[in-house]
Amino acid sequence: MKPRVTADQHLLDSQRRSEWKQKDAWRTLRILSEFVDGFDTLSDVGSAVAVFGSARTKQGSEGYLLAERVGAALAAEGYAVITGGGPGVMEAANKGASEAGGESIGLGIELPFEQGVNDYVDIGLDFRYFFVRKTMFVKYAQAFIVLPGGFGTMDELFEALTLVQTKKVTQFPVVLMGTEYWGGLVDWMRDRMLEDGMVNAQDIDMLLVTDDVTEAVAHVVKGAAAVKDAD
Numbered sequence: 001m002k003p004r005v006t007a008d009q010h011l012l013d014s015q016r017r018s019e020w021k022q023k024d025a026w027r028t029l030r031i032l033s034e035f036v037d038g039f040d041t042l043s044d045v046g047s048a049v050a051v052f053g054s055a056r057t058k059q060g061s062e063g064y065l066l067a068e069r070v071g072a073a074l075a076a077e078g079y080a081v082i083t084g085g086g087p088g089v090m091e092a093a094n095k096g097a098s099e100a101g102g103e104s105i106g107l108g109i110e111l112p113f114e115q116g117v118n119d120y121v122d123i124g125l126d127f128r129y130f131f132v133r134k135t136m137f138v139k140y141a142q143a144f145i146v147l148p149g150g151f152g153t154m155d156e157l158f159e160a161l162t163l164v165q166t167k168k169v170t171q172f173p174v175v176l177m178g179t180e181y182w183g184g185l186v187d188w189m190r191d192r193m194l195e196d197g198m199v200n201a202q203d204i205d206m207l208l209v210t211d212d213v214t215e216a217v218a219h220v221v222k223g224a225a226a227v228k229d230a231d
């Protein structure tokens, strides 16, 4: 199947900039409507945690089963689970949450190849624009739990870290699940970023790196309690 041109590509592809020069102003209305749809659909969602991770994690694999357990544990604590609505870790976390009787939310993204949200999403939205969708994750989740993943996962992780570091969001726990996978990155942050003065120790200390689902969820619950105390 020929990849379709997505709305994000129309907006961002520099080669098309002059061709679309007159139309970008009008495209803002479409962007606005996407924000309105998102806010409208998600404003009634209670406490929620976003779970991120690879779209390529295979069904039944260790990573998939871990994400299922994370989804189920969050649901058991009364959290809605928000994912990118796709396959892999997203599907597994939605499955775990849905099968545990929790609220399972998928914020899908228009991609060049048709996909739709996974079968375990109870509340689903499809976004044309990545940046609108990213706003929803941060606005409607009280914490991020991040499983092993690639560029998309890194983007979501580092956006959260930047927002916390710059105090655009406060009291926002970020958990990295998988000490083996994440250990090298966190070591590099300490040995290189911190050593070279690119970040502060507290920027790195805000990350919890664990293999333990119970510890991950307890960290999220503790973060939520701190927000309540601060209110």
Ligand SMILES: C/C(=C\CNc1ncnc2c1ncn2[C@@H]1O[C@H](COP(=O)(O)O)[C@@H](O)[C@H]1O)CO
Residues within 6 Å of the ligand: 051, 052, 053, 054, 055, 056, 083, 084, 085, 086, 087, 090, 108, 109, 111, 115, 148, 149, 150, 151, 152, 153, 154, 156
């Ligand atoms: C590549 C495959 C499917 C792509 N489908 C996706 N659907 C929804 N969200 C996605 C998809 N791919 C990436 N994302 C977002 O990025 C994160 C995962 O990216 P990674 O590069 O795989 O780590 C994820 O949390 C999504 O929000 C396979 O068929």
